[in-house]
Amino acid sequence: MARDLREFINLVEQRGQLRRIKALVAPELEIAEISNRMLQCGGPALLFENVKGSPHPIAVNLLGTLERTCWSMDMEHPEELETLGKKLGMLQQPKPPKKISQAIEFGKVLFDVVKAKPQRDLLPACHQVVLKGDDVDLTQIPMIQPYPQDGGKVVTLGLVITKDCETGIPNVGVYRLQLQSKNTMTVQWLSVRGGARHLRKAAENGKKLEIAIAIGVHPLIIMAAATPIPVDLSEWLFAGLYGGSGVHLAKCKTIDLEVPAASEFVLEGTITPGEVATDGPFGDHMGYYGPVNDAAPLVRFQCVTHRKDPIYLTTFSGRPPKEEAMIAIALNRIYTPILRQQVSEIVDFFLPMEALSYKAAVISIKKAYPGQARRAAMAFWTALPQFTYTKFVIVVDHDINIRDPRQVIWALTSKVDPTRDVFILPDNPFDSLDFANEKLGLGGRMGIDATTKIPPETDHQWGDELKSDPDVAAMVERRWSEYGLGDLDMGEADPNLFGYDIR
Structure with missing residues (x-):
């Protein structure tokens, strides 16, 4: 080369x-x-x-x-x-x-x-x-x-x-x-x-x-x-x-x-x-x-x-966006198949640039048994060396678009009971640049289970999620231009509205 x-x-x-x-x-x-x-x-x-x-x-x-x-x-x-x-x-x-x-x-x-x-x-x-x-x-x-x-x-x-x-x-x-x-x-x-x-x-x-x-x-x-x-x-x-x-x-x-x-x-x-x-x-x-x-x-x-x-x-560090953040986004994509191979239940994962590209992770799983979200978070922390320094791991269901902040926040607020679904691991090794830690070089990790709960995680039935009638949705999609709305999208989330314009 x-x-x-x-x-x-x-x-x-x-x-x-x-x-x-x-x-x-x-x-x-x-x-x-x-x-x-x-x-x-x-x-x-x-x-x-x-x-x-x-x-x-x-x-x-x-x-x-x-x-x-x-x-x-x-x-x-x-x-x-x-x-x-x-x-x-x-x-x-x-x-x-x-x-x-x-x-x-x-x-x-x-x-x-x-x-x-x-x-x-x-x-x-x-x-x-x-x-x-x-x-x-x-x-x-x-x-x-x-x-x-x-x-x-x-x-x-x-x-x-x-x-x-x-x-x-x-x-x-x-x-x-x-x-x-x-x-x-x-x-x-x-x-x-x-x-x-x-x-x-x-x-x-x-x-x-x-x-x-x-x-x-x-x-x-x-x-x-x-x-x-x-x-x-x-x-x-x-x-x-x-x-x-x-x-x-x-x-x-x-x-x-x-x-x-x-x-x-x-x-x-x-x-x-x-x-x-x-x-x-x-x-x-x-x-x-x-x-x-x-x-x-x-x-x-x-x-x-x-x-x-x-x-x-040359380049320089600092609060994102910086060049190092763009490198991290690309590496995120490269890591994804490697992470799936090591932790088979993970469907996808995302390291938001705004979270310094490694301090917080959102991972999605196809949930099959109780406690699986916690297991996935623990496995994530040990999958690759750089994930050792990830402070927050949010686990969501596989049908959540983890790159859309609106969907992730909805999952957090509608599926999480902080008493039950948040767990903290104290005294983990961290880089000394993280001033938030009480002791430099040592800090806590937080896992958040934002998946739909199943017994025995909950003792009551979970409500059915609101969804459009599939036949009506298909008809509206076919007739979108007929409504005179062809120059507008059909309600898809625009990531640029949420700071994800990474061009």
């Missing part, structure tokens, strides 16, 4: 969804303010070509709509993401095929895996310019400062690449890094993430952890890095599955790691276990400034490589 960031920028521009900004702009605050206004209205991607203090242009908001996020994965419609999810589900939990058709389908997936294996480039574009030692100057990279009280400038869409010092299996994640000096940065990652695990293992073995930061890659590779996968699988392989062909990789110049060959910038460095610095505060996805971390791992960089005339790709 020889595709790169520039190819995607060209695609977005050809489809009329890129604006080139030629006016002089500052990377401190101004670029984020402009970009945030575009995100709020579902506007185009932006390429700032005249950045104060830097010769390098800045690309932002490339994945600012669900439509463009789909384009990054060679798809036109969100529904195609679920097809991809089925493929990934087969790989994560393969089952012996029971029918010839299933065997053929699994064989196709295995063939896709063969095609998805990474390829190596001997003369990669990312090595067109090589800077080592005293020539390394990270301040020349046009990092932005999104918010006034931020602790400094940041890298936000860099692929952070590390490797298990025992198994050699790499991890590719997307973590925030803060500029500390011309050749150092701090990295902010949760203790459960792959990079943090690799650092702990390096410390146990008395070794430094090698780390590479690849900035400015095709967004498809970012999507693969953001996908939660088992620790013994490679994000490079998943990126190849996403794109239909293997990612082109290149060996780093000074460390034993591989990076996407077409990266705009590559930073090569090491972390000495125990060497830390102060990181933050920074505006985070919760919509607040996150706390200062006085023990953030310090990365020392000894080499920077980049393409000729590189483009700096």
Whole structure:
């Protein structure tokens, strides 16, 4: 897969969804303010070509709509993401095929895996310019400062690449890094993430952890890095599955790691276990400034490589909508078949963007026995690692459209007795950015059973739900234009009225 960031920028521009900004702009605050206004209205991607203090242009908001996020994965419609999810589900939990058709389908997936294996480039574009030692100057990279009280400038869409010092299996994640000096940065990652695990293992073995930061890659590779996968699988392989062909990789110049060959910038460095610095505060996805971390791992960089005339790709966190929310919506679609495979009773699930794309989930089930809603909620919390931090799970019947807030609120208010149908699990592990928790890093979960109750959940008969006469409804549909109402819809809910205009 020889595709790169520039190819995607060209695609977005050809489809009329890129604006080139030629006016002089500052990377401190101004670029984020402009970009945030575009995100709020579902506007185009932006390429700032005249950045104060830097010769390098800045690309932002490339994945600012669900439509463009789909384009990054060679798809036109969100529904195609679920097809991809089925493929990934087969790989994560393969089952012996029971029918010839299933065997053929699994064989196709295995063939896709063969095609998805990474390829190596001997003369990669990312090595067109090589800077080592005293020539390394990270301040020349046009990092932005999104918010006034931020602790400094940041890298936000860099692929952070590390490797298990025992198994050699790499991890590719997307973590925030803060500029500390011309050749150092701090990295902010949760203790459960792959990079943090690799650092702990390096410390146990008395070794430094090698780390590479690849900035400015095709967004498809970012999507693969953001996908939660088992620790013994490679994000490079998943990126190849996403794109239909293997990612082109290149060996780093000074460390034993591989990076996407077409990266705009590559930073090569090491972390000495125990060497830390102060990181933050920074505006985070919760919509607040996150706390200062006085023990953030310090990365020392000894080499920077980049393409000729590189483009700096960035984004920023904050209260939705942001680019990370659009990525989460796309991943929601990909997770759905995987979740159904792990929790068979789940018909569908939805992580509302307004709930930070993971703090609240709505799941639907085809209810068959009492207590099933509670079982489904418990299974959801353990299905994938990122669901550990989901605070609220609302379970509804299969005939509720979980993406229509009107239907979900109706189910909550008409089917829930708080005394009976709400259950709380205290003292669960949470990310430290959630200030609502009494103790940072530890908090409660709430499950809400908003399904129709059956004995012995209730000792009285449930009323019949109001529904139109099917024959009359069909007749009205046939005669809709005859009524002179053909220019109006037939009472369908418009999601745009409820803040779901994700364009």
